[in-house]
Amino acid sequence: MGFVVMVNVIGLGYIGLPTALMMASHGVAVVGTDCEPTLIETLRAGRTTFKEEGLDELFAAAVKEGIVFTTEYQVCDTYIISVPTPYEKLSKQIDPSYVVAAVKSVLEVAPNAATLVIESTVSPNTIDRFVRPVVAETGRTDVHLAHAPERIIPGNMVYELKHNNRTVGADDSEVAERVKELYASFCQAEISITDIRTAEMTKVVENTFRDINIAFANELTKICRVGGMDVHEVIRIANKHPRVNILNPGPGVGGHCISIDPWFLVGDYPETANFIRLARHTNDSMPEWVLGRAFDVMRECHITDSNRVGIYGITYKEDVDDVRESPTLQMLASMERHLVADPCRVYDPWVERDIVPGQVHTMEEFLDGLEMVIVMVGHSQIKSHPELFGNRVLLDTRNVLGDGPNIYKL
Ligand SMILES: NC(=O)c1ccc[n+]([C@@H]2O[C@H](COP(=O)([O-])OP(=O)(O)OC[C@H]3O[C@@H](n4cnc5c(N)ncnc54)[C@H](O)[C@@H]3O)[C@@H](O)[C@H]2O)c1
Structure with a gap:
């Protein structure tokens, strides 16, 4: 042509x-x-x-x-x-x-x-x-x-x-x-x-497949937390099976695709799309679940002042500036529902515009006076670099910081 x-x-x-x-x-x-x-x-x-x-x-x-x-x-x-x-x-x-x-x-x-x-x-x-x-x-x-x-x-x-x-x-x-x-x-x-209908369906199905599989990993995370097991170790070993490929758990699902498209099937087929609905609810429950986990870590580490806890990452995934439907925004909304009075300090190196109250624009300003950081996004800036956070307590929701005495996982 x-x-x-x-x-x-x-x-x-x-x-x-x-x-x-x-x-x-x-x-x-x-x-x-x-x-x-x-x-x-x-x-x-x-x-x-x-x-x-x-x-x-x-x-x-x-x-x-x-x-x-x-x-x-x-x-x-x-x-x-x-x-x-x-x-x-x-x-x-x-x-x-x-x-x-x-x-x-x-x-x-x-x-x-x-x-x-x-x-x-x-x-x-x-x-x-x-x-x-x-x-x-x-x-x-x-x-x-x-x-x-x-x-x-x-x-x-x-x-x-x-x-x-x-x-x-x-x-x-x-x-x-x-x-x-x-x-x-x-x-x-x-x-x-x-044909057009098949093309429409395949796209929505692809994102629904991802959502369901992420929901499975997230549900395993909750089960392992209750049962006192390390979900990452469980997944690592289970994935050695030639026909098992469990995805990474995380603090929720955001963005303009995976968190939205499965709802189309639930909306159009409400009697049939039960599994898909449950997966959506499971992933949507994660930001609030992370909040509960953060409170547990604070208790364990004797951190009593929530003003000394900050959130790293606003985007819905690493190394992008897209914040739509992001787990951090969902978590901040959940904090508001729970009447947390002061805005939490939040920083994301990829987000220059002001998105939320409490947002700061440099790592230095962010870390000043903090005892604990909830890492919501695994941007390259911090991936494998826990030292950037000093000796602060870290809740690593993306499992990107490696292991250490001050590093807590989901
Ligand atoms: N963002 C992703 O990662 C992604 C991936 C795959 C598919 N999609 C799909 O692609 C589509 C677009 O998503 P996006 O992320 O690019 O959205 P977006 O919001 O970034 O961009 C949409 C653009 O369309 C413009 N617009 C809206 N109505 C218009 C009109 N009548 N005439 C001219 N311009 C108009 C808006 O001003 C905006 O700039 C969606 O259906 C989304 O589900 C998105």
């Missing part, structure tokens, strides 16, 4: 921006559109909008190839829609409003025979239930729909965009092949073609 195709990527967040940059730097004519004017201004000023390994270099390459950023929707062959898909807190079902709004806006400008690729994660049937009716309302029978869910992990996005296998769901094989060819401009891995 000699890439004259013009692609309009709609939504330039954690997923849309690297995707747009990747395509542009591989010879596709790309215009990136976002409804947020300040985000567009930042990109136009030559700056990326979040921290990610290799993103600045990719940005420079895409700018060199002529990528354009705008708040306007473009007239072009292919649209890639990468807008948020939260869930409704009560029903647990997908909130499709961002996708629907983006599709409506695109249809106002899309030329004859344009292809709309929904890249946002959606629950199975979302495109049938919410997107097709919007297309039908306009009387358009010429546009094509496809679904190409994204699997990349923050922290390794640039590599994974190129090397992860992908899925393309479409109504007919000709459209699927065209979309596949577009992604193959940069993706060196296998691209499976299927």
Whole structure:
């Protein structure tokens, strides 16, 4: 394919921006559109909008190839829609409003025979239930729909965009092949073609698989704590079995994917998705459980002043700046519910903007006067470096600091 195709990527967040940059730097004519004017201004000023390994270099390459950023929707062959898909807190079902709004806006400008690729994660049937009716309302029978869910992990996005296998769901094989060819401009891995509903389901199932397996590890942690066993040693040895691979336990699950997508299945199949619901509740219980564990460690170490206990890490995983749904934010909310009066001191080297009360911006300021640190995120800064915390008591919820007389685990 000699890439004259013009692609309009709609939504330039954690997923849309690297995707747009990747395509542009591989010879596709790309215009990136976002409804947020300040985000567009930042990109136009030559700056990326979040921290990610290799993103600045990719940005420079895409700018060199002529990528354009705008708040306007473009007239072009292919649209890639990468807008948020939260869930409704009560029903647990997908909130499709961002996708629907983006599709409506695109249809106002899309030329004859344009292809709309929904890249946002959606629950199975979302495109049938919410997107097709919007297309039908306009009387358009010429546009094509496809679904190409994204699997990349923050922290390794640039590599994974190129090397992860992908899925393309479409109504007919000709459209699927065209979309596949577009992604193959940069993706060196296998691209499976299927129908739209199967593509929707596989993405949600992948994240649900992860959530359930993390929940298993977290439940083992609770069992081992009650039974007086070291869960990490149990998992290490159990994983020597050739067909066992237990994941790492932790302080909870955050981010925009694993903590949200399984709810779509619970919301749509409430009678059937029992195991999935339980896994979600198990992982959601962890931040509060960590709080209880922190109080136990304080008692054991005779630490009576909770103002001398700080929290390291706000992001939902290591070496990213994304704080959405993070276990730390969940734990702080739990403290608020328990009427803990003073804001806890919190520090995260990846988070420069002020997110929570009590947040400080240097390690020095953070550690000053603290007797104990709850390590909620295993950023590279501290991984295998307990000495950075001096001789303070450490509750290492990520098992990244090694062993020591002052290091407590979940
Ligand atoms: N973040 C991840 O790690 C990840 C991984 C895989 C899949 N996903 C999925 O990708 C999708 C996008 O997630 P994200 O993390 O990039 O979200 P995000 O919030 O970082 O970015 C979404 C962007 O869309 C813009 N937007 C919203 N409505 C718009 C509209 N109508 N027109 C133009 N722009 C609009 C917003 O301003 C925002 O910049 C979600 O469905 C998510 O589940 C995310």
